[in-house]
Amino acid sequence: MAIREINHGDFEEVVLKSDKPVLVDFNATWCGPCRMLKPALEQVAQERPDVVVVGIDIDENSDLAEEYDVFSIPCLVLFKDGMEADRSVGLIPKEQVLSLLD
Amino acid sequence: MYDVIIVGAGPAGLTAAIYARRASKTVLVLEAKAWGGQIINTPDIENYPVVAHISGADFANELYNQALALGAEVKLEKVIGVEDLGKIKKVRSTLAEYEAGAVILATGSENRKLGLDREQELTGRGVSYCATCDGNFFRNKDVAVVGGGNTALEDALYLADLANKVYLIHRRDAFRGEETTVDRLRQRENVEIIYNATVTALLGEKRLSGIEVTDKITGGKRSIELKGLFVAVGRIPENESFSALIDLDQAGYAVAGENCRTKVPGVFVAGDNRTKEVRQLVTAAADGAVAATEAVKFLNA
Ligand SMILES: Cc1cc2nc3c(=O)[nH]c(=O)nc-3n(C[C@H](O)[C@H](O)[C@H](O)COP(=O)(O)OP(=O)(O)OC[C@H]3O[C@@H](n4cnc5c(N)ncnc54)[C@H](O)[C@@H]3O)c2cc1C
Numbered sequence: 001m002a003i004r005e006i007n008h009g010d011f012e013e014v015v016l017k018s019d020k021p022v023l024v025d026f027n028a029t030w031c032g033p034c035r036m037l038k039p040a041l042e043q044v045a046q047e048r049p050d051v052v053v054v055g056i057d058i059d060e061n062s063d064l065a066e067e068y069d070v071f072s073i074p075c076l077v078l079f080k081d082g083m084e085a086d087r088s089v090g091l092i093p094k095e096q097v098l099s100l101l102d
Numbered sequence: 103m104y105d106v107i108i109v110g111a112g113p114a115g116l117t118a119a120i121y122a123r124r125a126s127k128t129v130l131v132l133e134a135k136a137w138g139g140q141i142i143n144t145p146d147i148e149n150y151p152v153v154a155h156i157s158g159a160d161f162a163n164e165l166y167n168q169a170l171a172l173g174a175e176v177k178l179e180k181v182i183g184v185e186d187l188g189k190i191k192k193v194r195s196t197l198a199e200y201e202a203g204a205v206i207l208a209t210g211s212e213n214r215k216l217g218l219d220r221e222q223e224l225t226g227r228g229v230s231y232c233a234t235c236d237g238n239f240f241r242n243k244d245v246a247v248v249g250g251g252n253t254a255l256e257d258a259l260y261l262a263d264l265a266n267k268v269y270l271i272h273r274r275d276a277f278r279g280e281e282t283t284v285d286r287l288r289q290r291e292n293v294e295i296i297y298n299a300t301v302t303a304l305l306g307e308k309r310l311s312g313i314e315v316t317d318k319i320t321g322g323k324r325s326i327e328l329k330g331l332f333v334a335v336g337r338i339p340e341n342e343s344f345s346a347l348i349d350l351d352q353a354g355y356a357v358a359g360e361n362c363r364t365k366v367p368g369v370f371v372a373g374d375n376r377t378k379e380v381r382q383l384v385t386a387a388a389d390g391a392v393a394a395t396e397a398v399k400f401l402n403a
Contacts, residue, residue: 030145031235032143032144032145032157032162033136033143033235035142036137036138036142036159040136059238065239070239071228071240071309072225072227072230073235089226090225091136091142092135093135093136094178
């Protein structure tokens with residue numbers, strides 16, 4: 001299952017107003033490590049229906065990258081109740097993505 | 103029990119897997135992060151024979167699929183130790199323990215850190231190890247590059263096109279890198295080279311706001327306000343987990359000749375973590391082929 005890509009238009013609705021925790025993957029098409037992280041994220045999305053996993057292309061949404069201090073990608077930011085709860089920078093294996101959620 | 107366990111799924115490890123599978127050996131590859139190794143960081147490879155251009159991620163995926171199609175098993179687990187019990191080698195990962203007749207260590211290398219307080223915490227918040235990956239976030243901002251080799255020089259030149267100002271901080275009074283690149287840097291009005299200096303502190307709370315630079319000769323300190331710090335002080339081999347098993351040289355590389363044999367029979371080393379002159383994809387792949395062939399010979403003996 002592909003990760004849903006969102007943008008500044010639906011960020012508030014999908015991320016900030018979500019009842020469930022949301023894991024946001026800040027990425028870019030030219031970023032190799034971001035591409036390598038995708039399969040792990042897809043598995044996590046499948047295994048954890050209690051968490052919403054979405055992607056944000058930083059080239060098309062530089063305002064969001066700036067607002068959330070994203071200076072290096074891939075960058076995973078976990079939102080709970082509209083607030084940043086945790087984050088991780090760089091390519092990490094699936095187990096580490098999962099441990100970010102707990 | 104596997105015939106061959108390969109530690110690391112970079113170009114060396116996956117090539118070794120291909121060769122060992124084609125010799126009908128059972129193969130387990132254990133990888134700490136993601137298949138492909140360091141090469142996933144570059145968008146352009148243009149020096150691999152036959153392939154005129156390919157991205158690092160595509161290279162990684164093609165190689166991985168080739169190894170899988172031949173029957174190699176790949177698990178995402180970090181190896182924390184290898185023990186030699188003679189005929190059997192025990193390989194311990196963060197999740198399990200495995201046994202093999204032969205082991206190939208193909209763990210490559212990782213970025214050298216500065217070793218400063220809060221460096222890890224500020225990584226991705228202003229501290230970066232890859233200018234081509236993260237440079238874009240610092241358009242029209244002030245940044246610094248630390249290092250004196252070709253990577254540092256090229257990073258500074260790349261950033262000079264994007265950033266408002268680039269400080270290049272080098273601990274010696276001359277560069278090791280190519281003279282032509284140094285000349286091109288000197289011509290840039292927005293590049294300031296600071297010789298004989300080291301970065302001694304990272305400033306800023308939630309994100310990097312500046313650095314402290316210490317002059318190595320006078321001992322004088324100065325603070326520089328900036329948003330980004332690009333660290334280009336080389337790479338270090340990932341051999342710590344095997345220091346009790348095999349010989350490492352002073353820089354940490356696994357000592358082995360062109361036949362990829364370590365001092366332990368049945369333990370081989372392939373790729374960038376081995377003592378050698380040229381560390382490239384094609385030499386990593388070559389090591390993988392040699393190490394696997396040697397491992398097969400060892401198993402069949
Ligand atoms: C930005 C960049 C651009 C480059 N461009 C080129 C180029 O254009 N052409 C070229 O020929 N070369 C290029 N190189 C060099 C090339 O990437 C390396 O020479 C090559 O990747 C070395 O392969 P390797 O398999 O030996 O090691 P690596 O690629 O480093 O792979 C080692 C693997 O082992 C894993 N590992 C480490 N420790 C453990 C452990 N304890 N347990 C399990 N797994 C572990 C790592 O996660 C990694 O995946 C480039 C390198 C970089 C960084």
